[in-house]
Amino acid sequence: MLKRLVIGRAMRSEELGGTLLPKRIALPVFASDPLSSVAYATQEILLVLTLGGLAYLHFTPWIAAAVVALMTVVVLSYRQVVRAYPSGGGSYEVASTNIGPSAGLVVAASLLVDYVMTVAVSVASGVDNIISAMPSLVDYRVPIALAFVVVLTAMNLRGVRESGRLFAAPTYLFIGGVLIMVGTGLFRYLLGDAPVAESAAYGVAPVPGDANLAGLAMVMLVLRAFSSGCTALTGVEAISNGVPAFRKPKSRNAATTMAAMGLVAVTMFAGVTTLAIVAKVHITDDACRLTGLAGECGSYTQRTVIAQIAASVFGGESSVGFYFIQAATALVLILAANTAFNGFPLLASILAQDRYLPRQLHNRGDRLAFSNGILALAIVAGLLLWAYQAEVTSLIHLYILGVFTSFTLSQTGMIRHWNRELRTETVAAVRRRHRTARVINATGALVTGLVLVVVLATKFTQGAWLAVLAAGVLWLLMRGVRRHYDTTAAELAVTGLHGEMSPPSRVLAIVLVSTLHKPTLRALAFAHAFRPDHLEALTVAVDRRQATELQRQWEDFGIQVPLKVLDSPYREITKSVVEYVRSVRRESPRDVVAVFIPEYVVGHWWEAPLHNQSALWLKNRLLFTPGVMVISVPWQLASSARANRSTPRAPGSVRRGEPTHKSEADSAHG
Template sequence: MRSEELGETLLTKRLALPIFASDPLSSVAYATQEILLVLTLGGLAYLHFTPWIAASVVALMTVVVLSYRQVVHAYPSGGGSYEVASTNLGPSAGLVVAASLMVDYVMTVAVSVASGVDNIISALPALVDYRVPMALVFVALLTAMNLRGVRESGHMFAAPTYLFIGGVLIMVATGLLRYVLGDAPVSESAAYGIRPEAGESDLMGLALVMLVLRAFSSGCTALTGVEAISNGVPAFRRPKSKNAATTLAAMGLIAITMFVGVTTLALIAKVHITDNACRLTGLGGDCEGHTQRTVIAQVAAAVFGGDSVGFYFIQAATALVLILAANTAYNGFPLLTSILAQHRYLPHQLHNRGDRLAFSNGILALAVVAGLLLWGFKANVTSLIHLYILGVFTSFTLSQSGMVRHWNRELRTETDLVVRRRHHLARTINATGAVVTGLVLAIVLATKFTQGAWLAVLAAGVLWLLMRAVRRHYDSVAAELEVTDPHSELAPPSRVFAIVLVSTPHKPTLRALAYARAFRPYQLEALTVAVDPEALADLQHKWQEYDIQVPLKVISSPYREITRPVVLYVRSIRRAGPRDVVAVFIPEYVVGHWWENALHNQSALWLKSRLLFTPGVMVISVPWQLHSSRHANHPAVRAPGAVRRGEPAPPGQSAGKPVGHDRPT
């Protein structure tokens, strides 16, 4: 796609919802489960805390959604939390947010794909041994789809997301209707008891508080991905801020409705789930071989029946949307890294768009790291979840704190009373968000640090240091390359001393000699390193036979080195004339197959790498196209007058006709 076609990739609200909100919408498939997994550590005694924990998660999501609506309106350029923190709290705080979000985006891919695979296994237990290969295949497919571009991936992801939303809402409505009519659904695990872990059966005081807080922090996974819309505002159609804010509100309302519905049905159906099937009492048989279904699978089976079409529809839609929920990260991560690269905190390549106008390098980097995580943690959701959500609440807290400063600055200059009232309300919302998310961050850090969250903290810290180092490098290079005296920089060298490296007097050597003579240097000589006496004698004989009017300089090398003698000789010329320039011409082969590179040009490559570090030395490659390269299928090579599909023809030319064929004689 041409750069001018970027506007065609912008998203409507209908497409933006599944692209940017699939992560928080799909998290209802495992948020309830994570709450229950923690509470059942103490057996069944503490499940009565579930409604209160769920209510706290809902209140928190409401505050965060309202807070990010202010961010979308105030900062529509797409930086989201990073831009807010950088502008209002300083670059260091902005980098903390950026590092935290990058870690969280990677975890979004890993956790979403692993959870999707779990739901596939819940429906088809025979696939349990293929968990990791399935997860890696799904990451590869997501990567391929996103490399096609944002709009194309949006069309692919819209249907599964809306099917999941519709399926869950129908399941919730059906289950609640059955409960009201006196036919409450009962889960397959309702008859099982749960054996508490050692020391967890009779918790009191602080220990009980910590258990409840751990369950709450696990349930907060429902909030992951909420900030993605604020990062992706530039991808919306105009009016960008209004459309993004509307999409954010719709996402919050749908996610809260589904989370409350699934949690309510899980309690009504008495779903029991543990981190280890052997803790289930009354199971009978071999507990090691028992595969527990996910909470949403048990709820669907209780509402529709374990072998019904409704059950398999819910499982298929849940698995698909969980895998596609990683798309939130595939859109947020490349956008964020592109902004960071533009600000010189990451390599410039991450700011470049690919052929389909997607940030291809960021997409590939995300896929590689997420794939390594899935492989290292064996695609286990319980293991991965402890590394999750720490980053997102770090960005929540800092961005909301930054927004408070933003509104304070606006209020110092605003005189209109109506606008001031709006600013006061917005500041109150953001201040509440900062306090609440700050408390949640402390809870998450305290309850999850020793269980694996320390790894996420370490990764964010390393990223923060790396980004600062990259920025220092780019700043030092920019300062070094800045022109202070253009006249002195444009002054030509006193003389040009040309050297052509020679091994054999073949066609590439003669071409390099001819090319060097065309430069009309002050002095020209051919240089060879004497390693083999017979080869040297043959070279000198042919030099005279061909009557080459260029002096041949021979350097002896008793230790059979080539690179070192050439570099030392070139440096000696530089010392003799510091204001001279030495131009070194190196004949090289151009091959047509990748494997041929291993057979040619190795000495030339090593020589160039050494000579490039010598000041005042210009290294010039003189290519010789071998026969294989002339017949290679290079897509970049086009016949004269050829026009790509979708490209306008040059003036005076119709597409498919050479220039001049349609002119009158």
């Protein structure tokens, strides 16, 4: 079976403990996004600064230093979250508990949008690096990106542990490759043989209006470059959402993994940015702004920053080192989406448990992964890649806004958490630790709040308004879902047994008939077994000759059940039956009407459309009528019996995941 081939054998619920992750696997599973962002964070800084030509590239090291400081603060802050809230709610739980449900929903909506963007940006950036190594693939950008989303989806449906094992090697190869590249490049620089990028000889023509900026305009350009560089922080919070997936002791292992992730990410980002400055990498949003090109700018494909650095360090684009870095970078960028494939379903599951999302998102699939959340993420991210043609530059403007919203609110919530703890704690040593943690979280809240303002100010008109709109719509939808669940729960709550358990005065049974055959007789026999107070058969005379023939057969066979024929000059079956049933209810409002509908059960999916579907409409309409019970009486066709025997099984067992294709209407109405 294709499902088993792709996903693997189904796992028992008791096997959930075997899917928990050790730290060495958890690092690539939950931290591949912030680690892989090294491949494009520096590039995003340079792309913004070169809007004004080469004059503003001297701001690069200062912007990089600010990003490093910010990442350090955020990692330290989230280590406090992991220790204080090990249940896996992360920023959502912190904000909900300490600020309020509305703030928690803001965090949740922002993170869900950002997880979708993580998949889209990571896959698109990975495809960019593949095209840097093989420019002939540029016309196949979107199909390649969508194919990678399909592969990631299939692997994650196999379970967190299995996908983690598969993705661990590329992540560690990328880390090792980048560190070797950084070490080699800096060693050459110290020896006086600094690497030189292929674009170092090109000039950059500034965008009209962005040359010779001064004052507030220059500050805004630098802040915009900083906000673009903050993409290096995306995915940092994923570990706090995934604490339940760690082995025990969960909090300690998650905090250790987060510290390791922060140290490695900071080292790689600082190293790549330093080499980009040393090698004089020049990159623009439009190749036609590069000056000094030998040919037509329209046919020139710019290589990514990390590709140019690798070529300059290892001796050109034909070197083994260059192809290794490109392959490792492309692979890890695509696998960075795995952070979202783990974070999104976990968060969606918690939201579903809290009744803010459909409950199906809380269900685990055959491999104990949250399959519905994985599929939802893949579909939305795929649509986004298709709509934006898998262009990183277009997608990046929608990115990171949600991350800093969750950062700011969660750190503010942690300040309240520590204040509450300090009001009850009396041990001096513990109080000192709480105060230190509060200072860390207060610093994190202040810094990330300022960055959120910067990101909003610099990216809103560039496309970030779409992310804000999506998060706002999602926030409203989640509140609506919760309101519906709360209303339904209140309506269904049992307040007493007297009214709910009292039997109806009578049971009136109606068997729907289109023709006299075996399914009709089974439905009549089944209705008799209920011993109703009144039983009758009902048919609709769409064709008067057929109705007359049915009445004749009914009398010839001597069936002792009265057959009522409804006239339908406009050939409307559903409306005629529904109006008749409602009229019976109006005459006897204290009675229950049981409607029996014979139906076929077919064995193949392609057989279902071959049978009339009118009973499906009948069921849907009748279910909205109070006091009416709709009962399906199945008749298994030979094809369903053959399909049932096609796979051996133990007596009384049910084949897992096997679909049963039913025509909802065949025998009762044609």
